[in-house]
Amino acid sequence: MIDFSLSPAVEKNRALLHAVADGTMRPISREYDEREHEKPTEWLNMMWEASKDMVSFGEGKQKKGADRKAEATERHPSERTIRSAVLIEELSWGDVGLYLSIPHPALGGAAVAAAGTPEQKERFLSRFRDGEPKWGAMAITEPGCGSDSAALTTTAVRDGDQWVINGTKIFCTSGLMAAEKSEGFVVVWATLDKSAGRAGIKAFVVNHHTPGMTVAKVEDKMGIRASDTAMLVFEDCRIPLDNILGQAEVKQSTAGFKGVMATFDATRPLVAASAIGVARAAVDYVRETLAAEGISIRYTTPPTKLTTLERDFMEMEANLQAARLLTWRAAWMLDQGIQNNLEASMAKAKAGSMVTQVTQKAVELLGPLGYSRKILLEKWMRDAKISDIYEGTQQINLLIIARRILGYSSQELN
Amino acid sequence: MLGFQPDDEQQLIRDTVAEFAREQLRPLAHDADESGLCPPSVVRQAWDLGLVQSTIPEAYGGVGAESSAVTGSLICEELAWGDLALALHILSPQLVTCPVIMLGTPEQKAQILSCYAGPHFTAGTAAVMEPRFDFDLNALTTTAERHHGAFVLNGTKCFVPLAAAATHLLVYARGDKGIAAFLLPQDTPGLSIGEREKNMGLKAVATYELRLDHCRVPASSQLQGDIQPVLNRSRVALSALAVGVARAAYEYAREYAKERTAFGTAIAQKQAIAFMLAEMATEIDAARLLVWEAAWKIDTGGDATREACLAKNYAANMVLTVTDNAVQTLGGHGYIRDHPVELWLRNGRGFATFEGLAII
């Protein structure tokens, strides 16, 4: 069926989360943009409490190790990813920085859910069901490599019944909260054998407060300031042997690396959804401002007769909806158990460039108002740009799309 | 609930039309463009697919299949992938049948529809556009004035496909309550059809200028009710056709880029080309989804005016960028008429201009 309606259950969740976004996020949005490195503790606690008995709005929280594949073969196909996409759009409409700072297993949890054994899932994810707020994080990026994650230099060496990790990770979202400020964990990518290239790269779960792991720096950023972005230094950091995700042996294949990269097929549509939330915030604001001035958009008028303002606005709207539909398609495919690597990157690439353009255009359209910190538009423009950078930059996603449509390997097109 | 897959019946129709486009339309496209002729044999074959007749109610000799806008956009994309000009020729009867099915009185339906349900292609057409730089459907310069219980039409139309052969012409004019549409038989006094037009693209479909000089038509020839849903369907159809043209160009450029080498590798292995292709693929999918959503909105009975307009503008921009990039991918070879990409660019350029050239 070709159908663009969301199920009543998802619509209900959406309305609920919209109320949360509007009622609790927008009022503190500016404050935690300005008070960078401070946390809205009360709000975070509230979200933690609420999310424990609310549906999961991200990866893995309430799934208790349920297998995605098993779910996809259920008679009623899952709505899990599409629901996450819709809810993340609402929260990001509220404030994407705050959304990213919600106590949550996040990317680290996604990696455990995708590559962990049932025992590991229970060991690492069950903590998100009760107690104090906790965070998960994922550390891939290093000072010397970002997009080219296969070039990472952090090492893991076996010593008896432990792994010893050494290296420096940067730009780790919620790294501070996961490593030092809660009983969370960080999933660290390290190589067992540098000479093996991709095949040597594995993911390791490092628990909070593990000796040898320190937060060396928390970055000052252009936007999403409510979310901490940490540098983590690992110096002879020892973790149990069974904290490795997947197989420990280095096979002469890149299957393991590809397995972890597959996490991104699940998370890219969600990052796209968050971009869509930010863009919608900007589009909504412009629409309301124009309406208050008595300006309406004449949809049926030919483009050559429209004002520039109308043309720009319609283009923003169409771009936003185009990105949203690409995102919903990628999410829907995942829920149906259909391979979505191409479509996930299409969604991410489109949403990343769309939100960047849409928010910049919105600032332009509102003139001095747009540039002023009195309203949130300029903040959304600053918040937006990250969507085109993390989880694969625009260019990296285009590379993935191009390889897919051309049938090229990463050696043939890089 | 959300879904992105055509159902089994839609998929069957889509596959059938795709095969027809691949086997019959595409091989003819080049020569049809050069000669300006749409071969009667292909029109006959297309008619046998039953695309037009199927949507006509049984009472008027048709099949009475539900005329879903979503299914229509699947058909349009595939036909246009084969060739846009031939597609417009083949679909032209719908310019009459579709609005009549949607808005016609029982008398109008009885009088008109059976003409298009027979075993042979019957040309029908609509006169929407006008030869003005500032053409605007909301401000037509062709007028319909009431006069003693009848209407008098005055004005000039352009881009009227198959006007010379059409049994009925649906003429859009500015009435006292906005846009109105009138069904005119070919031999209406005061209606004169000019010479065949010469355009940058769409050469294989004959289009004409048309003059209405105190053309008196009975009130019963007016389509009743709100025209907007007809225009929405037309915009969705045009957008779907644009997606088909863009996909044709993208696929051709993609395959070419894998074959053509420069500086020791396939040009597709250069990021400048690979990224262009990646963006083309993404934008085509994006436009298709906007088209489907607008079509779905029509099928589920909502007001799709906004969605149809946004989809049309988006698709019109997209097809221009994509076909232009396809020519660019082929370099100088793209400029030579032996390759079809320049034809797709010429055809694709029209979408920003077209209104009312197709309806599904």
Ligand SMILES: Cc1cc2nc3c(=O)[nH]c(=O)nc-3n(C[C@H](O)[C@H](O)[C@H](O)COP(=O)(O)OP(=O)(O)OC[C@H]3O[C@@H](n4cnc5c(N)ncnc54)[C@H](O)[C@@H]3O)c2cc1C
């Ligand atoms: C706020 C924030 C939060 C982050 N959160 C996390 C996190 O939680 N965990 C984590 O591991 N990382 C995180 N990152 C890191 C992020 O994923 C990387 O910054 C990103 O992948 C790009 O890497 P880079 O910064 O090293 O840029 P580089 O890889 O150096 O790229 C620089 C430029 O070159 C381009 N480029 C690179 N390779 C190619 C190529 N092959 N072809 C064409 N162009 C290319 C890129 O697109 C980019 O424009 C975060 C970053 C920020 C800013």
